[in-house]
Amino acid sequence: MTCPRCQSGRIVKNGFTHNHVQNYKCKSCSRQFVLDRKHPPITQATLDLIDKLLLERISLRGIVRVTGVSHRWFFDYLKKKYAEVPQKFEEFSKQEVEERTEKKGGFIVECDEVQTYVQKKQNRWWIWLALDRHTREIVGLHVNQRTEEGVKGLWDSLLTPFVDAECHTDGWKAYRGVVFGALHQVGGTQHMERFNLTLRQRMSRLVRRNLAFSKKLENLIAHLWLFAHHYNRNRRSS
Missing domain, CATH: 3.30.420.10 (Ribonuclease H-like superfamily/Ribonuclease H)
Structure with missing residues (x-):
């Protein structure tokens, strides 16, 4: 077993996650991780797809089903995205x-x-x-x-x-x-x-x-x- 960040082999057990999955910690860079993650990291291609689907006639839960992301992650992402949307139009010069x-x-x-x-x-x-x-x-x-x-x-x-x-x-x-x-x-x-x-x-x-x-x-x-x-x-x- 090696650290996914620094590839070090100095790995120790570090308790359990909230889902009762064994958690590990790298003693070299302090990165914490689990083995066999249920949801892999979200790629940029998936983010781009989500942004496109948000502008089409599909429900939010439909987007979750299509992209395979978790409900919790998706609605956190949506909350951040909504907060960044400017609620005004750019004025004419x-x-x-x-x-x-x-x-x-x-x-x-x-x-x-x-x-x-x-x-x-x-x-x-x-x-x-x-x-x-x-x-x-x-x-x-x-x-x-x-x-x-x-x-x-x-x-x-x-x-x-x-x-x-x-x-x-x-x-x-x-x-x-x-x-x-x-x-x-x-x-x-x-x-x-x-x-x-x-x-x-x-x-x-x-x-x-x-x-x-x-x-x-x-x-x-x-x-x-x-x-x-x-x-x-x-x-x-x-």
Whole structure:
């Protein structure tokens, strides 16, 4: 028997793990290890596969089954990944705003809400979304109730050029508190509606009548931001 780190043969027994498996310790480098590990080290290829599957219509437990990782390790990894997701979009540079205004005549945003629930169907939440009509990128995201507070949260998340842009909505009365006069256009949200369909097709959390619904609100929000950043990157590269 040799140490998996330094290949030394100075190995001694060092108690048992929480699973009652014999633990060993290397006297040369102090590395602790067990023989015949049930779960081998996670490779980079497996990590890359997990990151891809998180953006597809597959449940979290389905990812565990496909990749062969343990439940405990996977949900610890997911918690860390969610914590690293930025919950804001990257602002346009001054040059980008000027070029956009010159070439396409400015900014137009489409807004809509998608209903979902957390933990139980009675605990309903709405996903407030804003879409750039020209690039089809998501430029605003907020999760709240379908109230004025919800639409104000969406407006706080909007990229700066879209705050005073022409805005197309479904006419929900809450929008009147943030969009004024001729800037507010009722209708013309077909691109936003199409993205809503994409969202439900790509995120198992939002598929109706399934068991993959979100159990925690913070996880739903983090996963939405994860998908939104991925979607925008794909739009820019296409």
